[in-house]
Amino acid sequence: MRQVIHIFNKEFKDYFISPIAYIVISVFLLVTGWLFFSTFFLYNQVTLRNFFSLLPLIFSFVIPAITMRLFSEELNIGSYEILLTMPVTFKDVIFGKLLAGVAMVAAMLLPTFAYAITVAFLGELDWGPVAGGYIGAILMGSAYTAIGLFASSLTRNQIIAFITGMAICFSLTLVDKMLFLFPGSFLGVIGYLGADFHFQNISKGIIDSRDIIYFLSVVFIGLYGAHLAMQEKE
């Protein structure tokens, strides 16, 4: 556990040493801020629902940008060898990196509290769905971070890691919007696979164990995939 914290610290600090954190946070705030507030006053409703419904799509390209370096960079410069010959296990490494990615997502979401506060000034804001939205965003962020880690473990090229991660996250986000492409008997299963579907449930303020289990399973599958990919490289 101690080692997880040290690795987390190092990875999280690294985001702010390099310009990645600042670029990603600015892009995220610009895009969500513009898309949310440009239509906010037309709806004339005091709710953040439109902001949260943007998140799955925006996360699918922002989070792979955060995670792309986590393994690819280590593989590229060879520091993975140095890391793994210190007294740490693969579990320490991957949980440290996962937490650093999730913390980065949280740091990205933090300034958006300003949206909630601004909106609360304009009328009576129901805080239940807002809390649900943020919890859901962190859960979905963890799931996408795990996928990004997996993509990053596949290659030493960060651009390939980014595109692979983005492709997987986009598919998960959009799969429940493409249901008309699938035969009827699969609809239930495929609908259940969609990250957006589960996220919208939570962001309504309903915290259902099925949605939590869904996101945790995606985290597990992503991390396990990364484990297999890294083992394959030995």
Added chain:
Amino acid sequence: MIRVENLTKYYNEFCAVDQINLHIRKGEILGLLGPNGAGKTTTLRMLTGFFLPTSGDIHVKEYSIREDSLDIKRLMGYLPESAPLYHSMLVYDYLDYVANIRGIRPDKKISRLKKLSELCGLSGIMHRPISELSKGLKQRVGLAHAMMSDPEILVLDEPTSGLDPNQIVEIREIIRRIGKEKTIIISTHILSEAEATCDRVVIINQGKIVADGSTESLKLTGNQDYVINISLLNADENEVKKEFHSIDGITEINTVKPDDPEMLSLRLTCMSTDDLRGSIYRKIKLRDWVLMEFHQEKKSLENIFRELTKEN
């Protein structure tokens, strides 16, 4: 201290390390020699727990690499080839991070970092990013990384490759200084380096150990004929050859083209059984030849290395 038993590693079908057995004693400086691709790095990576062997085992003290790799990693400091360190970090931040992972207590950390920066000559570069360092400096940071927890065993993979001669001397100096109290394993393909720093040399080729011993004892292995070079002035080639052929034990006489056309230079190959220098000198003394050079070629590690690692 370290016992390697039937160590084997396959990369898919390719056998990189083949049934290596090795015993390393405490306090030894062991040089692992071999041509590129002989399996040196693979062996070291298994030794340091980076990956597991396909078969065979490594015991360090009472630990086995299969069950207690974490304990073994705690005992070892490892510097991989060309010191692959995180580019973006400052030297100080990097060493601080390593100290944390290595479990150095926070109150001892500063004094440990100070000591290491002194030992490895890092005091001037602590606050520079690693990406800006030259190869030699990076290597020194890597060495500090390896020695962070004052480990009993130090494993260095080609610590001097790509350095300039001054830096090589510096790194060797550091290795020798720390080698007084530690077990050190160095891999290299530079023979003079092994000769200069190691107590014991293990030569591997195509994944197998082909020689094992001190540099001195290695020189005694293999073909034992030695060579004497002489240069004479005032001598006729045929006459000289005739004289020397009459000495028992000289198997071959070759003329070497001398720098000075007046001079006659010869290479005499002698059988190992006798020391023939005396008889050669006496032959020369009987004539009015002027002896300009008389030199017995030391059998070099290079020759042994080439002999042992030849493709057959």
